[in-house]
Amino acid sequence: MDTKALRYFHEVAKLQSFTLAAQQLGVAQPAVSMAIRKLESELNLSLFHRQDRKVTLTDEGRRLLPHAERILTALTDAEHEMDELRGLGTGEVRVGIPSMLGSYYFPPILMAFRHRHPSLNLSVIEAGTWQLRQMLEAGELDLAVIVSEFLPPELEARVFLTEEMRVTVAKDHPFAGRQSIDPQTFFDQELVMFQEGYFHRKIVDRLAREAGRTPNIVFQTNLIPLIKSIVKQGFGISTLLKLAVDGEPDLVSIPFSEPVWLELSIAWRRGSYLSRANTAFVNFLLDA
Incomplete structure (x- = not known):
């Protein structure tokens, strides 16, 4: 099985486009199409559904994809190790x-x-x-x-690193003077949260499940300065690592009643x- 064809196959599968894959690989689109057809012929399988400009994997293509990823990753590892043995590059x-x-x-x-x-x-x-x-x-x-x-x-x-995830509120928020905040009280508030996929959000979602609550999320953003600005203006509270709040005079970070260490x-x-x-x-x- 030609590793170049596997690389082309992987790129087309990732981008769902022969044109975009060719641009990413720095080759002409006919070369990509020809390599894929040759690979399909060798395997006697159809790897892609070709419908107008949309390209999606067939069931057979989906089965091949993880194998292709492992092979290409192993090749890259081998190339890096051989480069180091030859003393090539700066790393x-x-x-x-x-x-x-x-x-x-x-x-x-x-x-x-x-x-x-x-x-x-x-x-x-x-x-x-x-x-x-x-x-x-x-x-x-x-x-x-x-x-x-x-x-x-x-x-x-x-x-x-071990760091504490804390409740973050404005300095004039009613919670600002508390020594700790329990999850039930936290989830009674309007929340400013990171979007799904970020570990801060995953931690909050886990705490909500354990408390049997649904978070009342009124703002979602991955921009930390925006989260801080919203909290400072009193439009919600959030959770941030302690290190992200240190040195912020207008914000107060308060531990959960059972501290959340990451x-x-x-x-x-x-x-x-x-x-x-x-x-x-x-x-x-x-x-x-």
Whole structure:
């Protein structure tokens, strides 16, 4: 089975378009179409439904896709390891970070790592926990920050930070003077929340299920400055990591009656090759 054809197949399946896949791969569209037809002929199977401009996987194509992803990921790992053995390149770290940590915890760490390893290229992607997991499992990232309780068995990880998730209110809110807030009281309020897919939202959803409540979410946004602004103006309350509220004179963070502690881990695909550049980043993060 031709690995180039598998790469073309994977790109078409991901983008659901021969045209977009060709653009992404940097080749002519007829080359992509020809490679896919050849692959289908070799397998004696139809891999795509072709309807006008819409391209979707057949049942057979869906069965092939995870195999193609594993093969292509293994090839990429092999290429990276052989490059390192030959001493080629400067090395690259591709790491995914949830937005709250990307804004408040990681900037000094990333700058310090870059200062220590100036020859390494550092690519940082900010996204929600679910998207980071998918990108990591698909080989689009080398490393990602994942909350330990959402860690699937396909990933290996090391805990680097334990941080408290707190109720966040305006300084003049009636809750501002409280020592703690129980979940029932929290869910009586109008809430400003991250959208689904972010670990902050998953934690709140879990707390709601445990309390037998449905969150009254009046604003949803992944922009932390906007969440803070809405809360400051008294249009709702939220939950943020303590580190994201420190130094904000107009906001108060209050622990839950049963404190919510999160273990944050740096994760990678289990069994995959961890390059020297990625190993250096993991060790630096754990030391930091």
